[in-house]
Every structure is written in structure tokens, then in C-alpha cells.
Amino acid sequence: DQQVKQNSPSLSVQEGRISILNCDYTNSMFDYFLWYKKYPAEGPTFLISISSIKDKNEDGRFTVFLNKSAKHLSLHIVPSQPGDSAVYFCAATRNQGGKLIFGQGTELSVKP
């Protein structure tokens, strides 16, 4: 039972344009969501998070949007840079410090 889903395994974007990565979840008990960036053979790096009491959180070029009614969140990267090329995982948890349930990941490729 995949509680967190990233339906796009890959995404290719031109440098300078917007990258939009999507994530859906099924468990309405999740109340905290995170995005991680991962390079091959490295551990995930925390990017940005959002609590279920908010619908938007912004940090520099990264913005996460949460639509609770649709059980959907998205990560926007503007402008995209070649260094953003990596695998992005969304994760959900029932409380901020609880165990994380990860999506399958989306591989982002930003082309110069």
C-alpha cells in the first residue's frame, strides 16, 4: 500500500524555467510533509517542509504548496538551475518528528 506517491519518475526542464514536482498521499492522518533532494550514492538532503495548517511555504527558490482536500502537494523550483538535477523525494509523517513515509522519487534533470 503506497501511502505516498510520486507518479512521475522523471522530469526534464530547461535552465531558468520552473520545475514542478508533484506528490499525492492517501493517509488523511499525515500532518507534516517534507521534500528531500538526493544525489546518487548520497543520503537525502532536507529541502523544505510544510505543516498541514498551512497551504504554502517558501524558502528562496523553493516553494511547497499543499492542497489538503486533494491530498496533493507540489514543489516549485524557480528558476531551475543545472545544479538542481537530482532525485527529489516527498515524505509525509503524522507528527513532525515521526517516522517518514517516502514517495518513489522523481528524477529532475535541468538542462543548460
Next chain:
Amino acid sequence: GAVVSQHPSRVICKSGTSVKIECRSLDFQATTMFWYRQFPKKSLMLMATSNEGSKATYEQGVEKDKFLINHASLTLSTLTVTSAHPEDSSFYICSARGGIWRGVTDTQYFGPGTRLTVL
């Protein structure tokens, strides 16, 4: 801040041997550490949760006698893969959660991972 290290980064061993992987929080005290496993092009799968000074809580389907976890201090957790077999070959990643301490939020911070290859 919030640096987590893992050692070794890569290990190759013979089938039947045991391998120990260390996970350390370098600049904060980790009340809880998590161990994950990632197969190629797959998501991270939580194996177990360990709290300092208590027994680890294993996820369903994870053999606790095969994957021994020790969380001896607030900065160190170890995962020992006992009697390793080729199917145990994987990328093992730990994470640490420290609560609100020196500006470190109650978020999981991940180590760089350990690539285990069992021949």
C-alpha cells in the same frame, strides 16, 4: 549544523560474515535515529527506529535478529547485518532526529549512506 555521518561509506564482504555500520550525529544529540534501506531506483524503506537506551522498533517484515541495532548514546547508533547474504546487498541510510536543540529543528537529517555488497 545538523550533520550526520556514516561509516563505512562502502563495504564489500563475503557471504556469511557480519558487517557493522555506524551512524553518528556530529553536532547535535539525536534522541531518535532511523535506519533505511534503498534498492536501486526505489524509495527509501524504513527498517527500524531506535531511541537511545531502549530497544529498536522494527518495521513489519524486517528481521530483528538479522539487522541488529544498538543506540548506545545520543550521538551513535549502529546497524549490524549478521550472516550477510547477497540479497542483503543494498544502500543503507541512517537519519537522526534531535528535537529543538541549538537551532536544529525536529526534522530528520540523513547520513550519506553505506553501500553494502555481499559476494
